[in-house]
Amino acid sequence: HWLEMGEKLGDKAPKIFNVNWFKQDENGNFIWPGFGDNMRVLDWIIKRCEGTIDADETAIGYLPKKGDINVKGIEDEVTPEVMDKLLAVDKELWKKDVADMREFYKQFGDKLPEELSKELDKLEERLEK
Numbered sequence: 001h002w003l004e005m006g007e008k009l010g011d012k013a014p015k016i017f018n019v020n021w022f023k024q025d026e027n028g029n030f031i032w033p034g035f036g037d038n039m040r041v042l043d044w045i046i047k048r049c050e051g052t053i054d055a056d057e058t059a060i061g062y063l064p065k066k067g068d069i070n071v072k073g074i075e076d077e078v079t080p081e082v083m084d085k086l087l088a089v090d091k092e093l094w095k096k097d098v099a100d101m102r103e104f105y106k107q108f109g110d111k112l113p114e115e116l117s118k119e120l121d122k123l124e125e126r127l128e129k
Contacts, residue, residue, distance in 0.1 A: 003115055017045050018061070023086060031086055033077055040070050058089050059126035091127050098124050 006013055019041055023031045032038075044064050047053035055062035064087065071078045078086075098120055105112050105120075 003113055015049055017048075025085070031082055033074060037074060044069050059091065059123070059129065060089055060094060063087050063089075094127050095124070098127070 019038075021030075021032055021034055021038065025031055044053065047068075048055060048062070053068055054065060055068075056065050066080075066083070066087075069083070071083070101120055105116065
């Protein structure tokens with residue numbers, strides 16, 4: 001159903017964004033302040049959808065360019081170093097996630113759409129670069 005929907009909609013399909021609001025530092029503290037400050041990320045998402053802001057392409061998708069998320073008023077909390085941590089792509093962690101997803105997919109056997117396995121293959125290839 002969802003795969004057919006994507007084919008039918010083509011380039012008119014809605015954009016999909018993933019956000020990890022719960023990334024933690026080495027002490028287990030959340031890095032992003034959360035709550036109302038989540039609007040800062042949503043603002044970036046809206047600008048991306050409108051085509052008024054660019055992004056950096058990574059192995060896992062497109063991430064905000066440095067300075068494109070408005071941190072006015074929270075600069076003491078979200079320093080450039082903190083933003084670097086927030087936007088960092090931990091390839092080893094992602095490789096583990098891919099392995100976990102493959103293990104999860106096994107339960108579906110031959111009922112798993114081939115497209116899902118192919119997407120994991122492509123993600124894995126990008127993570128190897």
